[in-house]
Amino acid sequence: MTFLGLIWHNVAARRLRAALTAGAVAIAVMAVVALGVLTSSLKASATGILQVGNADFSVAQKHVDNILNSTIAEGDIAAMGKVPGVQAAIGALIELEKYDAAHPGVIQVGLDPAAQRRFGVVILEGRSYAPRSNDEVMLGYVIASALHKRVGDPFVIDGHHYRVTGLYRTNVSFGNSTVMFPLPELQGRYQVAGQVTLGFVKLVPGASKQAVRQAIDQRFPQLATILGEKDYGRADQTLVLISAANTGGGILAAVIAISGVLNTSLLSFFERIREFGVLRSIGWSRQRVIALVLGEALVVSLLGALVGLFLGWAAINVLQHLSQLRGVFHPVYEASIFSRSLYFAFGVAFLGALYPAVRAAFMSPLEALRRE
Amino acid sequence: MSDRMPAILRRSEPRRARRHVEGAGAAVSVRGLTKCFGETAVLDGVDLDLAPGEFAVVTGPSGSGKSTLMHLLAALDHADAGTIVVNGVDVTRLHQPTRYRRFDIGLVFQLHNLVPRLTAEQNVMMAMFGTHLARTERRARARHLLDEVGLGHRWDHKPPTMSGGERQRVAIARAIANRPPVLLADEPTGSLDDDSAAGVVELFARLQSEAGVTVLAVSHDPRFNVGADRVLRLAQGRVTPLDVQAPATRPEPEPAAP
Numbered sequence A: 001m002t003f004l005g006l007i008w009h010n011v012a013a014r015r016l017r018a019a020l021t022a023g024a025v026a027i028a029v030m031a032v033v034a035l036g037v038l039t040s041s042l043k044a045s046a047t048g049i050l051q052v053g054n055a056d057f058s059v060a061q062k063h064v065d066n067i068l069n070s071t072i073a074e075g076d077i078a079a080m081g082k083v084p085g086v087q088a089a090i091g092a093l094i095e096l097e098k099y100d101a102a103h104p105g106v107i108q109v110g111l112d113p114a115a116q117r118r119f120g121v122v123i124l125e126g127r128s129y130a131p132r133s134n135d136e137v138m139l140g141y142v143i144a145s146a147l148h149k150r151v152g153d154p155f156v157i158d159g160h161h162y163r164v165t166g167l168y169r170t171n172v173s174f175g176n177s178t179v180m181f182p183l184p185e186l187q188g189r190y191q192v193a194g195q196v197t198l199g200f201v202k203l204v205p206g207a208s209k210q211a212v213r214q215a216i217d218q219r220f221p222q223l224a225t226i227l228g229e230k231d232y233g234r235a236d237q238t239l240v241l242i243s244a245a246n247t248g249g250g251i252l253a254a255v256i257a258i259s260g261v262l263n264t265s266l267l268s269f270f271e272r273i274r275e276f277g278v279l280r281s282i283g284w285s286r287q288r289v290i291a292l293v294l295g296e297a298l299v300v301s302l303l304g305a306l307v308g309l310f311l312g313w314a315a316i317n318v319l320q321h322l323s324q325l326r327g328v329f330h331p332v333y334e335a336s337i338f339s340r341s342l343y344f345a346f347g348v349a350f351l352g353a354l355y356p357a358v359r360a361a362f363m364s365p366l367e368a369l370r371r372e
Numbered sequence B: 001m002s003d004r005m006p007a008i009l010r011r012s013e014p015r016r017a018r019r020h021v022e023g024a025g026a027a028v029s030v031r032g033l034t035k036c037f038g039e040t041a042v043l044d045g046v047d048l049d050l051a052p053g054e055f056a057v058v059t060g061p062s063g064s065g066k067s068t069l070m071h072l073l074a075a076l077d078h079a080d081a082g083t084i085v086v087n088g089v090d091v092t093r094l095h096q097p098t099r100y101r102r103f104d105i106g107l108v109f110q111l112h113n114l115v116p117r118l119t120a121e122q123n124v125m126m127a128m129f130g131t132h133l134a135r136t137e138r139r140a141r142a143r144h145l146l147d148e149v150g151l152g153h154r155w156d157h158k159p160p161t162m163s164g165g166e167r168q169r170v171a172i173a174r175a176i177a178n179r180p181p182v183l184l185a186d187e188p189t190g191s192l193d194d195d196s197a198a199g200v201v202e203l204f205a206r207l208q209s210e211a212g213v214t215v216l217a218v219s220h221d222p223r224f225n226v227g228a229d230r231v232l233r234l235a236q237g238r239v240t241p242l243d244v245q246a247p248a249t250r251p252e253p254e255p256a257a258p
């Protein structure tokens, strides 16, 4: 019997208890996984549009609850283009619209054809719409195939009739599910003449990102420049709330799991006081006793994490097929979710079993031997 | 920390580093050992010497401090005064008794103190964690030890399915798993029926005569008085000879041989 074998043996000897504890850890890990996937998916949907721009950084209105509610005057975008260090500034209008029951949240982008190349748009088939047309539209190739649309087909959205002039792809897969309109046409439909949602800034080669950002932040105090994920919160309050909810849920789950492990480890400690005394008196070191108790907790915790990962995946699948969320919620499985569950299991086992382990190791063996 | 050698080396080149300790020639050497609980001195200047390979039994009325003496010898408790040297180790000045308990002594309790959910073999192997033995060696040795105590055929039985005598013999196999030169036993037959008790006493005698183990047992059991070289009595906090069974003319025994 190896030491690991002994740990396994001890866990298996109290199967039911181990299963209940692993169950608590599994539920916690499920919550962590589901919340994590949900959060990163929502973040990806909310911020994906920022990445489509192919820019050095994006610009949005400060402190809006949702980044799609941002408003920037086209004049400000033009002025931004003249800030030293800026090669080009592009404005895009973003509006969400229902296409049909299966596609309740199609992302419409209003963009001038001249800005398309800079924006990272590559036309795969057909041609672009004319700059001021009111009946032409281009589709990202992914949404085109989902809607079974080809070049020349009619396209009706929100009661407006268009004809598909071309299919495109962007350098970010998110953009391939968007629909692109002449800017004035989309502005007209939503009655926001002269306004865009987001700005995309491209710098001249060698210009300092930091310096240009600062210049823009100063010159346009109502706007926020957004470079990386940590800046998203500058514009989008919802993301901040979602992240906070995710963190809070994770902490709650950890507390539940740690209590479960602590409960079991303490119970098993009190039952086995005498055993620990015997082990110490036949030459076990304190470290070995600690390793045994922590090891048993870790095995249970890891089993729970494994089950929890599966449950989390199942929960995500259920969420995805809820009619309320269909088409809106595209799960993003990051590889980090696995490592996070693993760390979670390690942390839970360590925090839950540390106190019983230390007590088992540091109690006097004589006192332990006197216990019945 | 300890400057002691690993067990493997120690057997072939015994205890050279510790020769300077007084009483190192004896297997067990106790001088002026005193232990008080509150006002009462349970042990009040105990002197005791055991030659390597000797088998001594300490008798004494209940509450006379026999277990207390055993606990001090096993480094499970601290003395108030006096010294204990076992197998060349100054036990009273030991800070980390782990290696001492593992390699220098074997401990047998009145109750077998086996882990009930482990088999006899696994219980014996419990003593060998932290040694340099590979898993297969540990296993082979556990089987061999169980053979030696007459339980080779019951290696995969768990303590609850064994008789009291069998359990105690498993406990003895566990105690000698790391081939300690000194075996300490506190009332090892105290909870056994007559036949089992006789078997256990005989086993101690065999360990002494065949493996050269120094045995110090604490017991009321008169059977020990026949098997032991020396019978001592603990009373009023001191150890005195009760009876001399055999003169100390035994040939110099082998030190704890494998």
Ligand SMILES: Nc1ncnc2c1ncn2[C@@H]1O[C@H](COP(=O)(O)OP(=O)(O)O)[C@@H](O)[C@H]1O
Binding pocket: B037, B042, B060, B061, B062, B063, B064, B065, B066, B067, B068, B069
């Ligand atoms: N931890 C302790 N605290 C207080 N008194 C103790 C303790 N351990 C033993 N004693 C006392 O020391 C005396 C000797 O006990 P013990 O060594 O167990 O005797 P024996 O084993 O000979 O029956 C008894 O009177 C007992 O009550």
Ligand SMILES: [Mg+2]
Binding pocket: B066, B067, B068, B186, B187
């Ligand atoms: Mg006693």
